[in-house]
Amino acid sequence: MLRLRRPKCLGFLRDQRAATAVEIALITPVFLVLIFAWIEVGLCLFMLSTLDNAARDASRLIRVGPVTSDAFKAAVCAKASPFIPCNSIVFYVQSGTSFGGLTPATTSSTGTLSKTGFSPGGSGAEVLLQLGYSKPALVSKLLQSAGFGGNILLLTTLAFQSESY
Numbered sequence: 001m002l003r004l005r006r007p008k009c010l011g012f013l014r015d016q017r018a019a020t021a022v023e024i025a026l027i028t029p030v031f032l033v034l035i036f037a038w039i040e041v042g043l044c045l046f047m048l049s050t051l052d053n054a055a056r057d058a059s060r061l062i063r064v065g066p067v068t069s070d071a072f073k074a075a076v077c078a079k080a081s082p083f084i085p086c087n088s089i090v091f092y093v094q095s096g097t098s099f100g101g102l103t104p105a106t107t108s109s110t111g112t113l114s115k116t117g118f119s120p121g122g123s124g125a126e127v128l129l130q131l132g133y134s135k136p137a138l139v140s141k142l143l144q145s146a147g148f149g150g151n152i153l154l155l156t157t158l159a160f161q162s163e164s165y
Contacts, residue, residue, distance in 0.1 A: 040138050040152075047084055047135060048154045054079035054089075055131045055156045062093065062120045062127055065165045069118040076131065084133050092130045095121025099159055102128040110134075111151040123165045129158045 058075040061067040072093070077086035090113050092105045105115040113132045121127055134151045 036138060043138070044135065044152055044154060047133065048156065050080055050083050051089075051131055051133055051154055052156045054084075055129060055158055059127075059129050059158050059160060062129070063160060063162045066122075067120060072118065072120075080133075088133055090116050090132045090134075091118065092116050092132075093118045093120050093127065095119055095125040095127045095162075097126065099126050099128075102126065102159070104128060104157060105130055105132075107153055107155075111153045113155070121162065123162065125162050127158075127160055127162055129160075131156050 054076045057079050058072055061072055061075055073086075073089075073091070076089060076091065080086065080089060092113055092115050094102055094117065096102050105113040108114045111134045113130060133154045135154055137150055137152050
């Protein structure tokens, strides 16, 4: 009877000695990306909540009377710091006679607000307020390779009518 010889590569394929090391080497990068993504999302949600609170508190200044741009920015910075750098916050405040006539700023190609300015209007005016912060991503290289820019825009928008004063 003739005996067939097995190819040597079959023995290599059956060898289980380094299987665990190879599996860990393949799974660890994916696991770390997921962990960093969870941290990034949690940090963004926390910072967005801080920005929302700062916008809500600072909008009170516009609602109750005339306010300057510097006083408004100081109120925003007092509420947003130490979590968000004050010099990185941009705002767009516009007023009009009806909410339908107000147009919100859009996102620019650089990941910031397309318009900035401060025009709070007068007594009884409808006001649209937008605060934005372009947050550098922790996993920016990963986001850039996925087609995103290196920054995440956190944006909060409020629409309200100022009180009669």
